[in-house]
Amino acid sequence: MSGLDRGLERALARGEELLLRAPVAGGTVAIRTSDGERVAAFGTAGPGGPPMPVDARLEIGSISKSVAGLAAARLAVEGRIDLDAPVRALLPWLELPLGAGEPSLRHLLGHTAGWIAGSDALPGERAQALALGETVAGSRPGAFFHYSNIGYVVLGLALEAACGRPYPEIARRLVLEPLGIDGAVTNLTGARRGELCRGTVPLRDDAPWRPADGIAEAPWLEPAGADGNIAATAGELLRFARALTDPGSFAASAPWLPEAVAVASAPSAPSGEGVLDVGPHLPAPGDRYGFGINAEPTARGTVLTHGGGMAGYGAFLVAHPEAGISVAVLLSGPGERPYAELLARECHAVAVGADAAPGGADPIGALQVPRVPLDLDPVSAGGVAGTYRSYSPWVPHLEVGRDAGGRLVLRAYAGVEAPTEDVPLVALPGEGARTFRVGSDPRLPERIRFEGVIDGVAHVLVRDGGRFARVVDR
Known part of the structure; x- marks a missing residue:
C-alpha cells in the first residue's frame, strides 16, 4: 500500500x-x-x-x-506595497490600542503587533478596527507572538486601501x-x-x-x-x-x-x-x-x-x-x-x-480532559465569580470561579473564540476596579472588567468590548 x-x-x-x-x-x-x-x-x-x-x-x-x-507577499514582491510601512500610512483613521507603538503590515502578518486576539462584540470589519482604540497593547511591535484575528481584519482593510477594491x-x-x-x-x-x-x-x-x-x-x-x-x-x-x-x-x-x-x-x-x-x-x-x-x-x-x-x-x-x-x-x-x-x-x-x-x-x-467544577460563589471572589452569557456565537458562555488551587480563572466549554483551557485572571488595580488581565503572562493584552455591581455582586462582564450578563448557574 x-x-x-x-x-x-x-x-x-x-x-x-x-x-x-x-x-x-x-x-x-x-x-x-x-x-x-x-x-x-x-x-x-x-x-x-x-x-x-x-x-x-x-x-x-x-x-x-x-x-x-500570500496576497500581501505577492503585492510586496511586485513592489505594490511596503511591508515595513506603518499600518496608519494606509489607514490614517485607525486609532491604535494604548501603548501600541506604530505597527507595520509585517507585524500584523506575523501576529506581533501586540494587539488583542479579537473582538467578539461587533460583526463589521471597520467597526472592529474602530474599537481597537478602547483596548490595551500587551507588548511593543515585533517583540511577542500573540495570535490576533483583529490584526488580520485590519490587514485586510489596509490591503483594500492599497488596491482600491474590496478584500x-x-x-x-x-x-x-x-x-x-x-x-x-x-x-x-x-x-x-x-x-x-x-x-x-x-x-x-x-x-x-x-x-x-x-x-x-x-x-x-x-x-x-x-x-x-x-x-x-x-x-x-x-x-x-x-x-x-x-x-x-x-x-x-x-x-x-x-x-x-x-x-x-x-x-x-x-x-x-x-x-x-x-x-x-x-x-x-x-x-x-x-x-x-x-x-x-x-x-x-x-x-x-x-x-x-x-x-x-x-x-x-x-x-x-x-x-x-x-x-x-x-x-x-x-x-x-x-x-x-x-x-x-x-x-x-x-x-x-x-x-x-x-x-x-x-x-x-x-483532547477530552475532565474538568473539575469551579467554585462559583461570588462572595469568595470579590463579587465577580459566577456564570455569564452573551448572544455572540463566538463566545456564548463563560464561567469565572476559583479552581482547586484557589486561583481565579476564566473557563468556557464551547465557542470558537472562547478559551479552550482554564485561564488565570490577574487583578490589575492600576487599570481600574475589578479589572483583570486574561492570562498570567504580562505581555498578554486581553482584559476583563466587571461592572453593574449590586449589593457587592457584579452583573456585567466586559471582555475586550464584548458584554456578558450574569445568569443563574444552570
Whole structure:
C-alpha cells in the first residue's frame, strides 16, 4: 500500500472514531503525494444530514489568513506595497490600542503587533478596527507572538486601501483564481449560505460535551474580514496546499508564486502556533510564524501548516515541500477543538512513513480532559465569580470561579473564540476596579472588567468590548 493510501486510510479511520466520540457530524480529507491525489468523505453533511459528499464546501476559517498572507507577499514582491510601512500610512483613521507603538503590515502578518486576539462584540470589519482604540497593547511591535484575528481584519482593510477594491475581490483575483481555485467562496453572506455544508456544534455550550449530549446545527455568521472569510472544498484547499508545496508547478498561471511563497513562509515572528502534541505527528521544535503560515522545522524538512476554526467548522492544511506531500481536512464540527489538525497531522505522518511518531495511544481521549467544577460563589471572589452569557456565537458562555488551587480563572466549554483551557485572571488595580488581565503572562493584552455591581455582586462582564450578563448557574 502506498503512503497516499495509508495516510488516507488512517485519517478516515480516525474520522469515523470522531463520529462516535466527539461533536463532529462529518468531514472530508484530501491528500496528494508523488503517487497521486485522493479525496474522501465520512459522516454526514451537518447534523442529521445526508452522507457527506467529497465536494462539500465548508468554511476554512483562519486558513483564510494564509490566503491573505500570500496576497500581501505577492503585492510586496511586485513592489505594490511596503511591508515595513506603518499600518496608519494606509489607514490614517485607525486609532491604535494604548501603548501600541506604530505597527507595520509585517507585524500584523506575523501576529506581533501586540494587539488583542479579537473582538467578539461587533460583526463589521471597520467597526472592529474602530474599537481597537478602547483596548490595551500587551507588548511593543515585533517583540511577542500573540495570535490576533483583529490584526488580520485590519490587514485586510489596509490591503483594500492599497488596491482600491474590496478584500474578498483581492483574495479571489490576486491568489485563488491564479491558482485555479475559482469555486471558493470569499464573501460568506446569506446569499451563499445554501452552497455550504451545515456546521455542527455541541447541543450544550455550558458543560463538558459527552456523546449522550448530542449535536446541533451551528448558527449562521457572515465573516468578511481577512481573518476568516473563505469557504472551499477539500479538493480546493488541497490545491492551495499544493501551491505551498510545489509553487513552481503553477508557473504558467502564477509566475510570482515561488517568490511570494518564500516571503510568506519565512519566519517573521519569534515563535509560532505550536504543534498539536497528541496523535501521530512529526515533532517540530522551534516552529515560527510567517505570513499566515506556520513554519515547522522537522527532521524531514520544513513543514508548512495552518488551521482554521469557525462556529461549526474546523479545517487544517499541511504542505511538506521536501516530501512532496499536501494534506487538507475539513470538518463539520466545533472549530475550537483541534480535531481537523489531529486528522491532518496523522494523515501526513503516516504518508511520510513516520508511523512511530509520538502522540499517545488515545489522542481523542487526550483532547477530552475532565474538568473539575469551579467554585462559583461570588462572595469568595470579590463579587465577580459566577456564570455569564452573551448572544455572540463566538463566545456564548463563560464561567469565572476559583479552581482547586484557589486561583481565579476564566473557563468556557464551547465557542470558537472562547478559551479552550482554564485561564488565570490577574487583578490589575492600576487599570481600574475589578479589572483583570486574561492570562498570567504580562505581555498578554486581553482584559476583563466587571461592572453593574449590586449589593457587592457584579452583573456585567466586559471582555475586550464584548458584554456578558450574569445568569443563574444552570
